[in-house]
Amino acid sequence: MKAAIFKGKGTIAVEERPKPTVTEPTDAVVRVVLACVCGSDLWFYRGISDLPHGGVGHEFIGVVDEVGSAVGDLQVGDFVIAPFSWSDGTCRNCRHGVQTACVHGGFFGQGGDGDGGQAEFVRVPHADGTLVTVPAPASGEEFSDETMASLLALTDVMATGYHAAVSAGVTEGMTVAVVGDGAVGLSGVLAAKLLGAARIVVLGSTTESRHVLAREYGATDVITVRGSEAVEQLQALTGGFGADAVLECVGTKESTETAFAVAAAGAVVGRVGVPHDAEVDAEGTFYRNVGMRGGPAPARAYQPDLLRQVLDGSINPGKVFDLTTDLDSIAEAYAAMDERRAIKALVKVSSLR
Ligand SMILES: [Zn+2]
Ligand SMILES: [Zn+2]
Known part of the structure; x- marks a missing residue:
């Protein structure tokens, strides 16, 4: 698969990497439909904070491609949004609405292999606790580009x-x-x-x-x-x-x-x-x-409610995206945000269907 790889200050390359697979029974693999570049990605891009060289990106929505044997709430083909961190949904901290402090949690796109959202596929640990399923639109309808962008904005x-x-x-x-x-x-x-x-x-x-x-x-x-x-x-x-x-x-x-x-x-x-x-x-x-x-937002706690408000049209958080690229051109997305030519860049990776 193709993945955005951080290679050091100011350098993002798109390279071939092994497609991630389920390694724990609670994992899912998601085929990424839309990803984006975060303002916080600029900290490592500018060399202000350290990040190991490797896969990056923590904001993505996509379609479940594979599930582990212990995953119960998700099926292959489900359209899902992810928060920027994974969490089990069951520990004390998750139950108290602080999923970003989950004892089994972690953050996507920290330079590892297969855990970056700016890629064609991403492995999602604790998939049941982490992912939120988007209900299918009314029959015969498709989500508009605006709705898709707003769903992406809920990831972070x-x-x-x-x-x-x-x-x-x-x-x-x-x-x-x-x-x-x-x-x-x-x-x-x-x-x-x-x-x-x-x-x-x-x-x-x-x-x-x-x-x-x-x-x-x-x-x-x-x-x-x-x-x-x-x-x-x-x-x-x-x-x-x-x-x-x-x-x-x-x-x-x-x-x-x-x-x-x-x-x-x-x-x-x-x-x-x-x-x-x-x-x-x-x-x-x-x-x-x-x-x-x-602190780090427990996005997972807010997503079900915000998702409802996006789908009923009462909020349009996706208007923050003012640049669209594809995965091959993601370096331009980083550069545009770094130079403040764009507020936030949306990256088209694959189609929903
Ligand atoms: Zn972010
Ligand atoms: Zn937890």
Whole structure:
């Protein structure tokens, strides 16, 4: 099979690899239909974080190609979405909705062989606990490209944005600040809107296309300056108090500082950006009663509900994809995201039928 292989800083190649097979009775093998490149893939692509050279990609949807003898809920031919991590669905942490901390869990696309989603096939451990089956469309109908893109967005960015909003405790009528206007930040805007936010302020870049989508998803204000200037503008919009809930969707030192600086007294920062050199001020947050929750999103916990909302047309999280390539051209997808020419790249791998 063909697979995207990370070969070192700035280099993604498409190479032939052995097709993965079921190795544990709880495994399934999925034929990938759509994959995509994640903002977090850029950390290793840019050489900022270490990753062994090998198979990459943790966002994919596809069709079950093979199941192990202990798999009970899935059949060959099922159309499935995967979260970016696998989990057994049965341990204490899974039962408490923290599937990304599953004692038998792991993350796709960590440089191994056969576990990367940017490939024609991927092995899924603990398939029953991990995969979510997409019900077939009404007879004679097919999923539109828009629906397929939105299903793909549930594998990570939409679930992650939703986790930020849930972690921040967004409720009806709140003023919410979203730090970051990448695919996760934009998904966070959509999630904050779903949870009833009255005012949503995005603190992001100067890229116009991102503002357009942010406003379509429910943003009321966009701040394009950074650091203390951004904090001042947010304070001016909120009568000097700050936001009732804050979604941190980047993970850098500056974005983390901004997130805590714009939080109103008693607010919670829901953080989903993978921290890179970020620090939290224990004393400053103490005196303002500012809290912090979040981490790797338990996408699996949110997917059944978000899937229903995609299929009934109430959300379109797939609009974050603004570039489409095929697997052979995936290096261009990485380059476009690295150079900020694209918000998020969708990779067509095979057809659904
Ligand atoms: Zn991702
Ligand atoms: Zn578990």
